Amino acid sequence: MSSVREEGKDKIIFVTKEDHEIPSSADLIEEDPDDPYEEKGLILPNGEINWNCPCLGGMASGPCGTEFKDAFSCFHYSKEEVKGSDCLEQFGVMQECLQKYPEIYPQEDDSSSSQTSQDSAPAEPPSPNRAPGNEQDSETTTPNKESSEES
Amino acid sequence: MSRVSSSVNNLQINLINIRNKQTNNIFLSDPVMLFVFVPCFLSGLNNVRTPTCVPVARMSTEPLGGGGDNLKYALLVGAAFVGSLTYVSKINLFLSSPSLVLICFLMRTPAADSTSPSHKLPSHTPYLLIGGGTASFAAARSIRARDPGAKVLIVTDEPDLPYMRPPLSKELWFSDDPSVTETLRFKQWNGKERSIYFQPPSFYINPEDLDSAENGGVAVLTSKKVVHMDVRGNKVKLDDDTEISYDKCLIATGGIPRSLQVLERSGEEVMKRTTLFRKIEDFKSLDKVSRSVNSITIIGGGFLGSELACALGRKSTESGLEVVQMFPEKGNMGKVLPEYLSNWTTEKVKKEGVKIISEALVKSVACKDDKLEIQLKDGRLVRTDHIVAAVGLEPNVDLAKSAGLEVDSDFGGYRVNAELQARSNIWVAGDAACFYDIRLGRRRVEHHDHAVVSGRLAGENMTGASKPYWHQSMFWSDLGPDVGYEAIGIVDSSLPTVGVFAKATAKDTPKAATEKSGTGIRSESETEDTATSPVASATPAPAVEHKDDYGKGVIFYLRDKVVVGIILWNVFNRMPIARKIIKDGEEHADLNEVAKLFNIHED
Numbered sequence: 207m208s209s210v211r212e213e214g215k216d217k218i219i220f221v222t223k224e225d226h227e228i229p230s231s232a233d234l235i236e237e238d239p240d241d242p243y244e245e246k247g248l249i250l251p252n253g254e255i256n257w258n259c260p261c262l263g264g265m266a267s268g269p270c271g272t273e274f275k276d277a278f279s280c281f282h283y284s285k286e287e288v289k290g291s292d293c294l295e296q297f298g299v300m301q302e303c304l305q306k307y308p309e310i311y312p313q314e315d316d317s318s319s320s321q322t323s324q325d326s327a328p329a330e331p332p333s334p335n336r337a338p339g340n341e342q343d344s345e346t347t348t349p350n351k352e353s354s355e356e357s
Numbered sequence: 358m359s360r361v362s363s364s365v366n367n368l369q370i371n372l373i374n375i376r377n378k379q380t381n382n383i384f385l386s387d388p389v390m391l392f393v394f395v396p397c398f399l400s401g402l403n404n405v406r407t408p409t410c411v412p413v414a415r416m417s418t419e420p421l422g423g424g425g426d427n428l429k430y431a432l433l434v435g436a437a438f439v440g441s442l443t444y445v446s447k448i449n450l451f452l453s454s455p456s457l458v459l460i461c462f463l464m465r466t467p468a469a470d471s472t473s474p475s476h477k478l479p480s481h482t483p484y485l486l487i488g489g490g491t492a493s494f495a496a497a498r499s500i501r502a503r504d505p506g507a508k509v510l511i512v513t514d515e516p517d518l519p520y521m522r523p524p525l526s527k528e529l530w531f532s533d534d535p536s537v538t539e540t541l542r543f544k545q546w547n548g549k550e551r552s553i554y555f556q557p558p559s560f561y562i563n564p565e566d567l568d569s570a571e572n573g574g575v576a577v578l579t580s581k582k583v584v585h586m587d588v589r590g591n592k593v594k595l596d597d598d599t600e601i602s603y604d605k606c607l608i609a610t611g612g613i614p615r616s617l618q619v620l621e622r623s624g625e626e627v628m629k630r631t632t633l634f635r636k637i638e639d640f641k642s643l644d645k646v647s648r649s650v651n652s653i654t655i656i657g658g659g660f661l662g663s664e665l666a667c668a669l670g671r672k673s674t675e676s677g678l679e680v681v682q683m684f685p686e687k688g689n690m691g692k693v694l695p696e697y698l699s700n701w702t703t704e705k706v707k708k709e710g711v712k713i714i715s716e717a718l719v720k721s722v723a724c725k726d727d728k729l730e731i732q733l734k735d736g737r738l739v740r741t742d743h744i745v746a747a748v749g750l751e752p753n754v755d756l757a758k759s760a761g762l763e764v765d766s767d768f769g770g771y772r773v774n775a776e777l778q779a780r781s782n783i784w785v786a787g788d789a790a791c792f793y794d795i796r797l798g799r800r801r802v803e804h805h806d807h808a809v810v811s812g813r814l815a816g817e818n819m820t821g822a823s824k825p826y827w828h829q830s831m832f833w834s835d836l837g838p839d840v841g842y843e844a845i846g847i848v849d850s851s852l853p854t855v856g857v858f859a860k861a862t863a864k865d866t867p868k869a870a871t872e873k874s875g876t877g878i879r880s881e882s883e884t885e886d887t888a889t890s891p892v893a894s895a896t897p898a899p900a901v902e903h904k905d906d907y908g909k910g911v912i913f914y915l916r917d918k919v920v921v922g923i924i925l926w927n928v929f930n931r932m933p934i935a936r937k938i939i940k941d942g943e944e945h946a947d948l949n950e951v952a953k954l955f956n957i958h959e960d
Contacts, residue, residue, distance in 0.1 A: 226957070228953075244827065310556060
């Protein structure tokens with residue numbers, strides 16, 4: 207049974223697990239996928255890449271940003287059967303660049319977009335329309351708080 | 358260098374011929390004139406840049422090429438030739454040649470900044486960011502992501518590259534590494550170590566190289582203050598009189614810690630023993646102080662004061678340091694948490710080893726016998742060795758006057774619109790921005806995530822996005838292993854609140870959430886609540902208080918029946934739901950129903 211108490215203007219309710227098992231009757235407004243103000247995921251409504259997406263782990267804005275954008279754009283628009291197979295040159299150039307900055311892009315086996323723990327992005331958990339599989343990293347140290355930490 | 362040796366041979370032959378002819382032509386009788394100044398003259402005709410003078414030793418390190426180098430080359434050849442001739446003919450040409458004197462004069466060591474015209478600070482930058490903190494860095498990132506090849510110049514009066522502030526009052530104090538004040542590295546919640554600096558130095562390019570950087574980059578000019586802003590001329594002036602013009606400018610100057618008048622009036626001996634905590638250097642000096650004194654008193658009961666108190670309190674168990682925290686409110690976070698929760702939190706802070714003096718107003722401070730004496734208005738006296746003042750932030754609006762920018766009289770800071778714009782081409786983000794929040798109204802926010810969110814937004818708008826502040830920023834605080842919360846929106850204890858709490862279990866603490874270890878400190882009373890009707894009186898019976906363990910829950914802050922702020926109390930990873938509720942801005946009849954959306958009983 208839940209208990210309710212008031213201390214002046216503040217109301218305090220204690221609830222048990224059973225109390226909260228009954229589904230909520232609170233109404234939330236449906237999300238508009240075309241809302242221009244909302245933070246967008248990796249792919250914008252017009253099909254272009256959102257280079258400012260925190261999910262990219264800052265790859266587009268670092269010292270190798272230009273090379274990364276070239277390679278990733280090529281991949282994104284690639285119509286080959288094996289997507290991106292026509293982009294080997296761009297990826298090669300990008301790889302060369304990444305190797306010049308080992309402090310920023312530590313070489314790990316699965317290095318792709320989100321490897322450095324140094325990179326920055328808002329401390330936000332992935333929003334529903336974010337591209338799956340791309341972890342974002344964080345400028346904050348917020349611990350267990352946000353699920354926005356990169357691997 | 359075979360070119361040189363063959364030229365030298367030719368010159369030798371010519372000189373011998375000339376000498377034999379005994380002409381009066383200055384160019385022919387002074388070999389140096391012929392072989393040094395003629396090339397110089399010729400290169401001048403080719404519109405080569407004004408040659409700067411370098412000592413011979415440095416020439417070898419410069420790559421040959423470019424107009425200036427032709428002269429250096431000619432000088433080298435000339436000097437080498439004359440030198441070798443002196444040796445061969447035993448005539449001391451250096452004494453008899455007027456132009457050699459001139460060469461020696463020209464070859465003096467140049468001033469440090471005139472090695473070559475390209476190695477100078479840019480006089481113009483497309484993107485100028487004033488201030489080198491979190492908001493500025495986030496904006497730089499945003500700009501670079503959206504404008505390919507963007508050239509961004511950050512100017513900061515601090516000596517440090519951009520860094521994050523929260524660890525200075527949290528994680529850095531919990532580090533096991535004795536050299537943490539040097540490394541400034543800490544362990545994140547996931548066990549991975551990182552530096553407080555957003556990026557290592559290799560991420561940035563030198564300001565001098567910004568102009569010529571093919572793909573642009575972010576350059577940071579440290580230890581330079583912008584002292585004047587000319588909005589009409591789109592340019593700023595630094596404290597060394599350098600002028601830099603810009604296309605787009607961001608002001609992200611943050612603020613400086615507020616001091617207390619009583620402290621300022623108390624004289625140098627007191628101020629010497631006082632820390633106004635904000636920057637890396639403050640962390641370093643406080644760490645040092647904490648190892649050498651017996652007692653530290655923190656004045657201020659908000660986020661910073663409470664976090665520092667808990668951090669120092671934890672250390673005090675090993676070192677015997679006395680940690681005192683005093684503030685005018687009744688409990689820690691008194692301006693943020695509703696009273697019952699503030700009281701509960703204060704008890705937790707005490708458990709961290711902190712001596713709390715609440716409802717304390719400082720009347721005067723004096724230094725006697727190397728100890729500080731804090732006299733409170735109610736007569737209490739506190740003797741301590743060092744004071745940390747954590748009584749708020751004064752936003753830095755130094756440039757408002759010269760720039761003609763509006764300053765907000767209610768919240769302080771530069772007044773900007775919903776898109777963070779002050780004037781055309783000028784945006785403001787972070788602690789210094791008083792902005793219009795479409796959902797919550799005009800406000801100014803001093804939290805880390807807001808600096809990130811607003812910095813990003815400013816960067817987007819500087820590159821043409823025209824988006825208003827919409828994505829609500831959040832903040833968080835940990836006060837010891839038992840108390841951790843995340844919050845969003847307007848969280849002001851003067852607003853009416855509704856708190857929905859679950860029975861706490863050992864699993865529900867920040868420490869437990871990360872370490873998955875039982876803390877064993879959790880609530881002793883797990884019995885059922887028996888009260889079912891609201892009690893009108895303000896103070897619950899002591900027995901009920903003992904049972905009220907606010908282990909985890911969610912607290913709603915209401916303004917005109919609409920939820921404007923939410924605290925997630927020891928529940929984590931639910932921020933998106935909280936953000937949604939605030940964004941909707943709806944009136945909800947029963948907030949318990951809304952609380953169900955958070956699943957507070959689950960992990």
